[in-house]
Amino acid sequence: MRPFRPVLVSVLLVILTACGEAPEAYAPPPQRQAPEGSGYAYLGRYVHMNDINAEAYLVHDVAPAVESGAWRWTWRRPELRFYLRETAGLEFALDFAIADATFRQTGPVTLTLFLNGQRFSEVRCPRPGARQVRVPVPAGLAHANAVNTVVIQPDKVWVSPTDGAVLGFILSGAGFVP
Template sequence: MLFIAGCARSPGSYPPPAQSPPPPPLEGSALLSFIEMNAADAPAYIVRDIGPAVEGGLWRWARQRPAIRAAVPATDRFRFVMDFVIPDATAKGGPVTIAFAVNGHILDTVRYTTPGRKNFETAAPPALLRAGEIAILTAVPDKTVRSSDGEELSLLMISAGFKP
């Protein structure tokens, strides 16, 4: 039998990269139905495409497909509400159309012809939601702008969620 062995220097050891703690779990009565983007616990509700920094003391930049999670209220009648700003830069290319959805079901598509602060509200269909579950709320604009660092930005998110 022939055995071949080789000598090689083992790679040096390196510490693991710094880890950020995961967002706190969203459980029980601690769940919020409506999230203000300037709240300290807002990052725990962000699913994707919403910036980490609060700017102007009120809002966070949204990218191409912003989404948050929110608790479905224990009531039969509630509305999906979103407050946001369409920046001048985003509206510069013409009207901005935004598709608003809950759990992937488009509730409405709205065409905005002017920049500025906007409020979207629509009845949340009870057939799609059950009290106590966590719903994913999205607002997908058809236009974005490229920031100076190359990031695709769309809206300024102020708040979103369910209200009675």
């Protein structure tokens, strides 16, 4: 029998190694909170340009830098996105300004508003300065429980005579309000 012993021990050890970790039960872990100041939230229907999560709303042609802690420059065809749970009774609100410096070159500016690719309103700006406007949203243009894109297209932009850089208008906030 002696020669069998090492083999037997080997086999037993291999069998023992087949014991994996048994499934376990765990208590609920500490509950996470949104990191302070992270703006950790779902995409909403309105954004201030100095919101911590404002970048999530910007599709293109809005400057990444926040000026004076409150607003951003737009460029040729600024586009933003919003999530709307419901669409009934909403208006589109725009908090913006035409800068004196750009106005001197462009003169009066008209902003054309597009929602999901469809033109739905115009805002005329015959003089420089800050403005807050609300325009109604035609029924059927906005989609409920979906991301909606809004383009705010200026008809004229300021073009730098030295390097060709472009500036549109100053944007402080935009979105849908009841």
